[in-house]
Amino acid sequence: MVNSIEIAPSILGGDHSALADSVDKIKAAGLSWVHVDIMDGHFVPNLSFGPGIVKSLSGKFPEMFYDVHLMLDNPHLYIDAFSKSGANLISIHVEPDYPVEATLQEIHLLGKKAGVVLNPKTPEGAAAPYLPLVDLILIMGVQPGFGGQKFDASVLSKISALAKMREESKLNFRIEVDGGITAANVSEIIRAGADTIVAGTEFFRNTQSLLESVKNTK
């Protein structure tokens, strides 16, 4: 089964002094996903938002779908907090050393959708054990930590490989790609097999061009 395309704007790329305005822009573009990047200053060399921000936004805009990307060394310690904050989907990286499978189970037990994330250099095989357990695989197009970086085109083959693994296993997880996506490269990323597109910088700078490129992708 082929999933419909979703665009998940990353509020990291918007004005942090006016996060509600960022969500208003996402709504005005006719979109419902809000990608929230959570960074711990350790797994990635930057700090960003915490569960309080997700709680405030989901309280003000309960109609939106909160796609929470945890870039943390110890994501399993924060699942309950993000679940209570109103996250709809919680994605956890496979690279740090913690119980990934048990954490995915905890996310599902709390009634949320669960995803695993692969850094650009992490091979698709690292996701293989989790494919039957997730709603989404998030493939990073940049080394996580900062918005506005250049997409690493070497991940296109990983997107295709995961799309093939999905077809062969008759599973139906979404394939999300995050980092460096622009109006110029989004079509090839969708053609490689992505159905969920994260965009921070480009969404807030060139909203219409990005939406048109997605719409016109054949």
Ligand code: DX5
């Ligand atoms: C990177 C984050 C991304 C980032 C994308 O650490 O996970 O979600 O905000 O930003 P752009 O679209 O600017 O590359």
Ligand code: ZN
């Ligand atoms: Zn992200």
